[in-house]
Amino acid sequence: MSSNITQAQPVISIWRSPAFMILLGTGAIMALGNKIYELALPLILYDLTKSSVVMSTMRGIEYLPNLLLANFIGVLVDRVHKKRWSLTAILLQIVILAGLYAAIEMGIHSLWLLYIAGFLLMTFGYAYSNARVAMVKQSLPESMLTPANASYNFVTTFVGIAGPVLSGFLLILPNLHVSLLITAIAFTLAFITLSCIRTHEETASPSSKRDGFWKELHAGWIELRTNRLLWTMTIAVIFLNSTSGMVDTTIIFFAKDELKLGNALLGLVFSAAGIGGLAGSLLIGKLRGYFTVGQLITLSSLCVGLTSIIFYWSHSAYVLAFGLFLYGLFETISTVSIWTFRQETTPYQLIGRVSGITGSIFKLGMPFAIIASGWISELSGPRTVFLITIGINMLIFAGCLLSPLWKHRGAIKR
Numbered sequence: 001m002s003s004n005i006t007q008a009q010p011v012i013s014i015w016r017s018p019a020f021m022i023l024l025g026t027g028a029i030m031a032l033g034n035k036i037y038e039l040a041l042p043l044i045l046y047d048l049t050k051s052s053v054v055m056s057t058m059r060g061i062e063y064l065p066n067l068l069l070a071n072f073i074g075v076l077v078d079r080v081h082k083k084r085w086s087l088t089a090i091l092l093q094i095v096i097l098a099g100l101y102a103a104i105e106m107g108i109h110s111l112w113l114l115y116i117a118g119f120l121l122m123t124f125g126y127a128y129s130n131a132r133v134a135m136v137k138q139s140l141p142e143s144m145l146t147p148a149n150a151s152y153n154f155v156t157t158f159v160g161i162a163g164p165v166l167s168g169f170l171l172i173l174p175n176l177h178v179s180l181l182i183t184a185i186a187f188t189l190a191f192i193t194l195s196c197i198r199t200h201e202e203t204a205s206p207s208s209k210r211d212g213f214w215k216e217l218h219a220g221w222i223e224l225r226t227n228r229l230l231w232t233m234t235i236a237v238i239f240l241n242s243t244s245g246m247v248d249t250t251i252i253f254f255a256k257d258e259l260k261l262g263n264a265l266l267g268l269v270f271s272a273a274g275i276g277g278l279a280g281s282l283l284i285g286k287l288r289g290y291f292t293v294g295q296l297i298t299l300s301s302l303c304v305g306l307t308s309i310i311f312y313w314s315h316s317a318y319v320l321a322f323g324l325f326l327y328g329l330f331e332t333i334s335t336v337s338i339w340t341f342r343q344e345t346t347p348y349q350l351i352g353r354v355s356g357i358t359g360s361i362f363k364l365g366m367p368f369a370i371i372a373s374g375w376i377s378e379l380s381g382p383r384t385v386f387l388i389t390i391g392i393n394m395l396i397f398a399g400c401l402l403s404p405l406w407k408h409r410g411a412i413k414r
Contacts, residue, residue, distance in 0.1 A: 087191060
């Protein structure tokens with residue numbers, strides 16, 4: 001069944017859009033659950049195996065759905081009723097989390113079970129997030145997309161700060177897998193919240209003619225390739241995401257294996273990244289008044305790379321927390337800029353496909369970079385990974401500086 005979306009009634013503020021407020025509330029609840037899960041799962045694996053390779057392999061597998069399935073998910077999202085699609089995706093995540101908790105509770109510690117569960121959770125998580133992008137675009141006029149994305153990032157980051165802190169205290173308990181059940185409960189609350197949204201979606205007639213799956217996917221590719229700036233940004237993000245994935249995976253192993261941080265302290269230290277994300281969300285609106293989105297991505301690639309210097313020299317929880325604060329700040333500026341530009345420049349009827357295609361391309365190098373970081377940590381130590389990411393980010397910055405991303409002058413919001 002297909003569906004068409006009618007434009008919602010005009011709103012004068014994002015805070016007066018009921019649909020956006022429900023999406024914001026749903027995202028905040030899911031951010032809390034995701035933060036708990038994202039920190040808990042690597043630590044569960046660490047306790048089971050003490051292996052950086054196993055931890056990095058799990059992270060690599062979790063990015064495979066974006067790499068392999070995002071294109072197809074994007075086409076489907078453009079066809080379906082997005083509210084029902086989103087609710088189904090959240091429900092399936094709840095079932096998987098509850099099942100994984102039950103399996104571990106019964107003493108089943110199969111790595112393959114954890115790998116498969118991680119793959120499926122990320123698949124359905126991406127299915128939800130793709131539809132959310134479309135619902136936000138449908139709910140608000142283009143002029144409000146920047147404050148909407150900044151506000152969404154601010155609120156979800158603010159709520160997400162509690163995730164690592166809560167995880168730190170939960171992981172003091174003997175049963176680490178309790179965090180999986182907590183995440184399932186949070187997703188259940190998100191499911192209930194999202195059920196209240198009214199998206200102005202009208203089901204099309206069964207006889208409505210469509211171009212066919214592959215033609216529709218091809219149309220998304222044409223839209224992306226003819227948008228020179230978006231295409232250039234997409235290529236840059238492949239490498240930005242790869243270095244970010246290496247840091248995100250290595251930093252937990254580094255904190256546990258070299259700095260010897262306990263679980264509770266680790267949770268507190270990682271909340272510094274969330275606080276930095278809040279600062280980035282507050283700054284992005286002001287920065288968009290002085291820089292184009294391409295310039296922000298270019299500058300943030302430099303700044304994110306420089307934070308790896310701090311990680312490299314970290315010998316205490318305090319220095320690591322400071323580095324994570326800056327890392328969260330610059331990552332947020334980059335991420336919000338990417339979200340906003342993609343929404344602003346993509347027609348609504350193609351937003352699912354373009355989001356899916358770019359989402360797939362964005363993650364193209366991540367599984368390989370993440371798995372490689374695990375082996376590098378195992379053979380040479382995590383500090384070597386930080387040195388490598390510094391060098392790669394400097395190259396990305398130089399490439400962006402010479403590309404249309406930096407030279408484009410038309411996206412400044414005053």
